[in-house]
Amino acid sequence: MPSLTVPQTPRYVPALPTKENLQYADLAIIDLSKAATVEGRAELAVELREALTTKGFCYIINHGYTQVQNERMFDIADIPMSGVPEDEKRAYTGDSKNTGIFQGYKPRQYWHIDAGVRDQHEHYNCNRHVYSLMHPQALRPFLPDIDAFVRHNHHNILHKICRLMALSLELPEDTFVKLHDFDAPGVSYLRFMKYFPRSEEDEVQTKNVWMKGHTGCSTLCKCCFAHTVADFGSITLLWSQPVAALQIQTKEGWRWVKHIENALLMNIGDSMEFLTGGFYKATIHRVVQPPIDQRGCTRLSMIYFSFLNDDVKLVPLMDSPVLQKVGVERKCEDDVAPTMKAWRVARISAYGASDLQKGKEPGIEEEVLNGIVVKHYN
Template sequence: MGTLPTSNILSASNTNPAPPLYIPPSSTTVDLEYADLATIDLSKASTHEGQIKLAAAVCQAMKAQGFFYVINHGHTPEQTRDIFSIANLTFDGVDPEEKLSYTDKSDEVYDGYKPKKTWLISDGVHDQIEHYNINRNLYKRAHPQALRPYLHTIEDFAKHNHFNILHPILKLLALGMELPEDTLVKQHNFSLPGHTSVRFMKYYPRSVEEESKTKSVWLKGHTDIGSITILWSQPVSGLQILSPDGKWRWVRHVENALIVNAGDALEFLCGGFYPSTRHRVVQPPADQRNIPRLGVFYFSMPDDDVKLFPHGDSPVLQKEGMTLFSNAENVPDMETWRKARTASYGRAALRPGKENGVEEEIINGVVVKHYN
């Protein structure tokens, strides 16, 4: 993939057209067992008093479930509608031949398209997931013709996620560890080398035979690679989290809300205080079974050169103790961890773990678990 021509950069910067409208399906009416997740009103972080109260609530939510909802995040329903419309255009408005020109050929699948059937799920069945990954620096690479009129909208979306959502959440998490509020923010710069990115993702329905072989699991239980994942809530059910009692529970759709969870990098940096969250995607309920599931994400990662070693100066860690996932001499930086995780996912041979239904692999000396 080459560099985006200057003319396209200029045209993207000077226009902000409305994309072809995507009409989301209705939410499921099936009675599902939902996880009881906290709701964080991010607008309350604008005052010091509100920030202190929210820090306690976010700390509790991260430790109890590892997931929480965010509301009042500064993005209007109309803006959210537009970004989902652009996401849908990424898959339905680009022909297969052009997609090949923008498909990441490396093992990382972290720029451009990831085609279906990249990852082995189970019993010879591969995924039916297509995604398009856009680095926060949009102009590192060229993009399909259909997306070029909307690059300014995508760029605004990336900046909004980074500065108006990610950074405030990182400040709350740092305060929860009694660290200076900018401790984690300093490790998540917008302009430095890294792979924090916008991702558009589409899950396609599978055959009855494939559902049977995989026990209806579309994406195995896993933890995310980075620090904070921001998922823009959408109505097709499928996301489940592994609750503290060991039971998988569904995540309910909340209109124009965010679903936030912790990843490996945050767990490493915080010495296990905020554990990375185990989650999976399964076949939607019966009334949504034949509907593609469209997703919009902001996957945040620390800067590439950040060593994933705990902030041991935290008074909370000094009091409660911390987990070291690697010794100081061999601790990986974010770039090393990211490349190792993405290269092995869905390709590496897994061994049975000590827990029932868990498979394991070793990456950079760390045991990575996959939950079935």
């Protein structure tokens, strides 16, 4: 008979919110509780369209998880980093370059940032089908929690956002829900990620940038594709945490993203930009050194990266009256457009480390990864 005892977690104590006077992005707050009614969804669809066509990011509140549940999940998120021996981590290190799938560990110092400096963050990726693969011993007692969290992100948050996005484009409400079928072939996944403090010398060498914002293009369709840091899926759900480090590129320049307790941040990735013909664009974002009162602190994140079903072709949804009215920007001809799987494998397999070259545009560096030119906004 299964145990009814909930396993205790080691307590992860996050940093206090910064008191520094930072230039924050003015982001919309979407109250998901309003999605329970037809009228509420219609109202939220308008709010979401405004948010995604202006800033590209927005907050989600009243998403169905309590503050207590939130804190327990952050405790669990730290276990893969703090509770697993290094030799066991190596046994679960992912091989995304060869598999085209993010699963398992990405160790520290895996990616080149700038001037010979490598990253100081590690993460553990877990496929949405939590029990489909093995996990480190310390994490196994908490798999029911992780499975419930993944399903909540997918069914109770992502799918509600999908309905709002469909309404915002005047499409049938279930359009994007069907394209994000939990049981269809695809690789939406949960990431636990932890940034560690860097030396002052490394900060100087990289101009305090921990992970650069970038856009890129692929020879896959012999045309340009825009994408953001690792967000080449459809919709990303980032659970808010107190260490200020995330910045988004706005018309006014780089702006910080403010922490809101028990909220999450939502933004779109490449594939949703393709489906909307550029109406909704993937926003460039980066991670930088935290403000002075948070330096020396670790930064723990929980992120749900959603991907379309593998067989979805990345072409504009021209049944949308909104897209018919505003027009679309095709990245390539429909007959040569990739499927979600083809785009995913190309991007994940190519994502890695290489020396950056000076780009043609000021302040931009480029690297070529398996035929993909990636632009880094320095």
